[in-house]
Amino acid sequence: xxxxxxxxxxxxxxxxxxxxxxxxxxxxxxxxxxxxxxxxxxxxxxxxxxxxxxxxxxxxxxxxxxxxxxxxxxxxxxxxxxxxxxxxxxxxxxxxxxxxxxxxxxxxxxxxxxxxxxxxxxxxxxxxxxxxxxxxxxxxxxxxxxxxxxxxxxxxxxxxxxxxxxxxxxxxxx
Amino acid sequence: xxxxxxxxxxxxxxxxxxxxxxxxxxxxxxxxxxxxxxxxxxxxxxxxxxxxxxxxxxxxxxx
Numbered sequence: 001x002x003x004x005x006x007x008x009x010x011x012x013x014x015x016x017x018x019x020x021x022x023x024x025x026x027x028x029x030x031x032x033x034x035x036x037x038x039x040x041x042x043x044x045x046x047x048x049x050x051x052x053x054x055x056x057x058x059x060x061x062x063x064x065x066x067x068x069x070x071x072x073x074x075x076x077x078x079x080x081x082x083x084x085x086x087x088x089x090x091x092x093x094x095x096x097x098x099x100x101x102x103x104x105x106x107x108x109x110x111x112x113x114x115x116x117x118x119x120x121x122x123x124x125x126x127x128x129x130x131x132x133x134x135x136x137x138x139x140x141x142x143x144x145x146x147x148x149x150x151x152x153x154x155x156x157x158x159x160x161x162x163x164x165x166x167x168x169x170x171x172x173x174x
Numbered sequence: 175x176x177x178x179x180x181x182x183x184x185x186x187x188x189x190x191x192x193x194x195x196x197x198x199x200x201x202x203x204x205x206x207x208x209x210x211x212x213x214x215x216x217x218x219x220x221x222x223x224x225x226x227x228x229x230x231x232x233x234x235x236x237x
Contacts, residue, residue, distance in 0.1 A: 068237050085236065087236070088210075088213075088229055088231065090213060091210060091213040091229070092236075094213055116236060116237075127237070128236070128237050148237065151236060151237055152234070152236060152237040153234065154234070155234060155236045156210070156229075156231050156234060156236075157234060157235070157236025157237075158232065158234065158235050158236070159235040159236065170232065170233075170235065171235035172233045172235050173233070173234055173235045173236070173237065
């Protein structure tokens with residue numbers, strides 16, 4: 001009989017495997033990555049309540065918020081109706097964790113929250129919500145700009161632009 | 175786009191894997207993508223001893 005136990009422990013070491021006779025215990029790197037993905041659009045109500053939640057953090061002096069909205073681009077006379085987002089979620093969350101750590105190293109921030117849609121988001125709806133807070137404004141403004149850039153260039157997320165006639169094209173970030 | 179899982183036993187490195195994939199999926203040869211091995215993007219041919227997860231990633235378009 002072989003029993004596998006997955007115990008999550010803190011530490012950056014890769015999995016170490018200990019063998020105890022018939023029982024194999026695997027210590028795995030703890031998945032510390034926060035989930036950033038939400039199904040469908042990010043509602044203005046959600047964003048408002050997230051802002052409200054920060055009123056208890058009285059050391060914050062400035063928030064910087066970026067909201068990515070799905071644009072009804074016209075390509076070859078056809079208008080984008082909605083974008084369907086998919087992701088290599090596991091890798092994206094690991095990358096986001098690395099980005100988050102790097103940003104906290106570089107900027108003096110109080111907190112940082114990122115939400116990205118998966119699935120269908122119609123033109124005019126929000127698909128990305130980045131919320132950065134700091135004591136003074138400059139750190140959160142600069143950090144927000146850098147995070148959004150890194151999300152677009154480093155996260156394995158794809159947007160399929162679906163037109164009104166149901167044809168589609170894969171979006172590409174510049 | 176999808177996340178279909180295919181097993182390739184006996185493949186030594188990523189170059190060999192891509193050669194086999196190009197035969198199986200001729201459309202892949204001209205497609206733009208980068209390769210990740212175990213969730214790390216690689217820049218050159220990478221050995222695949224043991225079990226690895228290889229992902230072909232088209233240009234990103236999140237945000």
